[in-house]
Amino acid sequence: MQRSYNGRVRTTEILDRMNDCMKIREFNKKDFNGIMKISKLLHPTWFDKVAINFSMPIDLRIHKGYVIEDKRKIIGFVTYTSNEGKAEISWIGVHPKIHRKGMGSKLIKKLEANLKKIGVKELRVGTVAESVEYEPYARTRAFYKKIGFSVEKIIKKRSEDTGEIFDFAILVKKI
Numbered sequence: 638m639q640r641s642y643n644g645r646v647r648t649t650e651i652l653d654r655m656n657d658c659m660k661i662r663e664f665n666k667k668d669f670n671g672i673m674k675i676s677k678l679l680h681p682t683w684f685d686k687v688a689i690n691f692s693m694p695i696d697l698r699i700h701k702g703y704v705i706e707d708k709r710k711i712i713g714f715v716t717y718t719s720n721e722g723k724a725e726i727s728w729i730g731v732h733p734k735i736h737r738k739g740m741g742s743k744l745i746k747k748l749e750a751n752l753k754k755i756g757v758k759e760l761r762v763g764t765v766a767e768s769v770e771y772e773p774y775a776r777t778r779a780f781y782k783k784i785g786f787s788v789e790k791i792i793k794k795r796s797e798d799t800g801e802i803f804d805f806a807i808l809v810k811k812i
């Protein structure tokens with residue numbers, strides 16, 4: 638038995654049925670609240686309050702991306718930008734009750750396929766580096782590693798939230 642993203646108990650069979658009702662599509666401005674709802678569930682473990690209250694509300698109005706829906710309810714999202722032909726993931730999140738069920742991989746696959754079509758050769762993403770002892774981001778790094786990203790460089794970053802300087806990894810994947 639597994640718990641669903643809305644708290645009810647599901648069997649694997651029900652989870653399979655959920656896959657039948659899933660859809661990935663480009664996001665539009667009407668999806669703002671659905672994306673923010675998930676992001677707030679990822680706060681404070683992954684997304685800090687500056688991300689929720691300041692960065693995301695701006696970025697979501699400028700960046701492009703995809704949402705994954707189950708019965709028209711957003712359960713995950715990925716957004717990206719591009720500069721000089723190099724694409725970068727800006728935000729990615731899946732409802733915390735359904736982590737590790739393949740949703741993040743589906744979103745990245747869709748993103749990569751569409752970037753490839755327009756000639757993008759590399760995809761980057763920034764995340765908290767391994768030297769920072771914080772378990773939730775070890776899960777995030779395990780995800781990126783599994784889907785083919787590797788560390789390009791480590792930079793120092795100042796937390797917008799606490800002002801603390803920490804190691805930030807820039808990951809890259811050839812697509």
Ligand SMILES: CC(C)(COP(=O)(O)OP(=O)(O)OC[C@H]1O[C@@H](n2cnc3c(N)ncnc32)[C@H](O)[C@@H]1OP(=O)(O)O)[C@@H](O)C(=O)NCCC(=O)NCCS
Pocket residue numbers: 679683729730731732735736737738739740741742743763764765776777779780781783784
């Ligand atoms: C990171 C995130 C988007 C991944 O999405 P997901 O749907 O949970 O990941 P998937 O199920 O597609 O995982 C694919 C593979 O990545 C690896 N992986 C994912 N989560 C993992 C975990 N918690 N522990 C170890 N490996 C993990 C596994 O190899 C997994 O494949 P497997 O389950 O067949 O072994 C999602 O967990 C999330 O929203 N995390 C919080 C927000 C976040 O970290 N955003 C990025 C900030 S930089």
